Amino acid sequence: NCFIWAYGNEKYIACMSRDTLEYYKEDNFSFLEKIRSIHTVNRIPVTLSMGIALFPSDVIAAGKANFNELATKARAGLDLALGRGGDQVVVYEEDGSPHFYGGKTRCVEKNTRVRARVVAQAIHELIDTSDMVLVMGHEREDYDSIGAAVGVAHMARLAGKPVHVVVSNQTDAIRRLEDQIMDNPDFKDLLISAETAENICNSQTLLFIVDTHRPDMTVAPALLDETDRRVVIDHHRRSSDFIKKPLLTYTETSSSSTSELVTELLQYFQEDVELTKIEATGLYAGIIVDTKNFAVQTGVRTFDAASYLRRCGADPDIVRELFSSDFDTVKDRALILSGAQISDGVAMASCPKGQRNATIIAAQVADMLINIDSVEASFTFYYLADDCIGVSARSKGEINVQLVMEALGGGGHRTVAGAQLRGRTLVEAQGDVMAALHEIIDKDKEIDEK
Numbered sequence: 406n407c408f409i410w411a412y413g414n415e416k417y418i419a420c421m422s423r424d425t426l427e428y429y430k431e432d433n434f435s436f437l438e439k440i441r442s443i444h445t446v447n448r449i450p451v452t453l454s455m456g457i458a459l460f461p462s463d464v465i466a467a468g469k470a471n472f473n474e475l476a477t478k479a480r481a482g483l484d485l486a487l488g489r490g491g492d493q494v495v496v497y498e499e500d501g502s503p504h505f506y507g508g509k510t511r512c513v514e515k516n517t518r519v520r521a522r523v524v525a526q527a528i529h530e531l532i533d534t535s536d537m538v539l540v541m542g543h544e545r546e547d548y549d550s551i552g553a554a555v556g557v558a559h560m561a562r563l564a565g566k567p568v569h570v571v572v573s574n575q576t577d578a579i580r581r582l583e584d585q586i587m588d589n590p591d592f593k594d595l596l597i598s599a600e601t602a603e604n605i606c607n608s609q610t611l612l613f614i615v616d617t618h619r620p621d622m623t624v625a626p627a628l629l630d631e632t633d634r635r636v637v638i639d640h641h642r643r644s645s646d647f648i649k650k651p652l653l654t655y656t657e658t659s660s661s662s663t664s665e666l667v668t669e670l671l672q673y674f675q676e677d678v679e680l681t682k683i684e685a686t687g688l689y690a691g692i693i694v695d696t697k698n699f700a701v702q703t704g705v706r707t708f709d710a711a712s713y714l715r716r717c718g719a720d721p722d723i724v725r726e727l728f729s730s731d732f733d734t735v736k737d738r739a740l741i742l743s744g745a746q747i748s749d750g751v752a753m754a755s756c757p758k759g760q761r762n763a764t765i766i767a768a769q770v771a772d773m774l775i776n777i778d779s780v781e782a783s784f785t786f787y788y789l790a791d792d793c794i795g796v797s798a799r800s801k802g803e804i805n806v807q808l809v810m811e812a813l814g815g816g817g818h819r820t821v822a823g824a825q826l827r828g829r830t831l832v833e834a835q836g837d838v839m840a841a842l843h844e845i846i847d848k849d850k851e852i853d854e855k
Contacts, residue, residue: 437507452492456482461499488643525673532564535611541571541624543617550616552691556667571602599625606631616663661707664691668710680717689719756787763787767797775799794834812841
């Protein structure tokens with residue numbers, strides 16, 4: 406009960422009845438699994454991505470159905486599916502909310518850098534036509550966020566434009582690198598607060614958003630309304646609440662980190678790019694932290710970017726110093742690990758209330774738990790301000806923790822993700838995570854059995 410027509414190389418359009426769609430939704434679009442079992446000559450698995458849109462029943466009843474709007478929304482669903490790594494279906498329901506099905510395939514690294522060169526040239530033109538450049542990452546910055554921001558700021562300086570990096574007031578995780586940047590006379594005024602940025606931002610300001618694409622996760626969401634000139638650079642799988650109407654979007658879910666993407670862009674921005682030692686080290690630290698010392702989501706291009714940064718003067722000794730822990734932190738981690746529980750391949754731990762640097766320690770504990778033989782997924786819980794519980798999630802790959810965290814309003818990657826649960830106690834947050842986890846596992850089992 407479906408009409409399918411190929412209108413281009415690897416492109417199709419399909420029309421189906423509402424009943425047929427409901428059948429496929431109940432079936433969790435199990436044909437994705439059959440398609441994935443097909444392999445080409447070079448053993449690359451075949452995948453299918455789909456975007457589907459529904460008219461609200463009241464619109465149809467009133468005879469006001471607009472097929473152009475429906476086609477636009479279906480296309481947006483396809484873009485969202487591809488931005489999340491492909492191999493999945495995105496259905497825009499009657500209320501306009503997207504529902505996701507599939508997404509079990511790991512992202513495949515791109516072999517060509519043509520897109521990086523084209524994007525670098527486009528960024529150069531956008532910077533040239535702007536009065537000022539502002540760069541911001543996500544709140545509670547990590548080394549990937551600040552490293553990528555510093556790299557983008559270098560592009561602006563090469564173009565001779567005033568530039569500032571907007572940082573939040575919760576930068577404990579990057580305090581050591583932040584101090585080194587501020588101690589450098591060349592970067593004395595580089596880092597500014599969100600309040601300062603809102604005062605100097607205008608319609609001719611070019612705003613870069615790095616290492617996130619969700620408005621509510623940025624350092625200063627209000628800045629997004631101050632200028633229409635926005636550029637998004639990110640390596641996370643795309644979520645439904647993407648920043649609206651950016652001039653340019655550069656997202657590569659197969660990339661190890663945003664710092665890797667920015668490093669490639671720098672190489673094509675102009676000839677003879679000379680990074681300072683602290684800039685190269687910041688980008689290098691961003692790659693190190695997101696790849697867990699080149700152990701996770703690491704491809705050929707990751708090592709190319711790292712080698713380029715080393716040639717630019719990135720100092721591994723400084724990186725090692727940035728990541729070093731004091732004795733109290735080591736004891737705190739050991740105490741949290743001693744209270745962890747493992748059941749059916751899932752490890753769960755929680756930081757005590759009032760834990761200093763809770764965000765950092767929770768991520769480190771989750772990384773340590775996932776290295777245990779019998780553990781397939783690990784979740785570490787920690788307290789945040791304003792009656793909020795944070796979760797750091799890790800996986801070895803079989804369990805997609807990104808889907809688990811998305812069900813709770815978070816996101817991330819297949820193997821590294823996180824979320825913040827507001828208005829929940831620690832016990833309630835743990836229950837929510839386990840419920841979402843079992844729902845994802847049960848869906849996968851149903852598909853495998855079929």
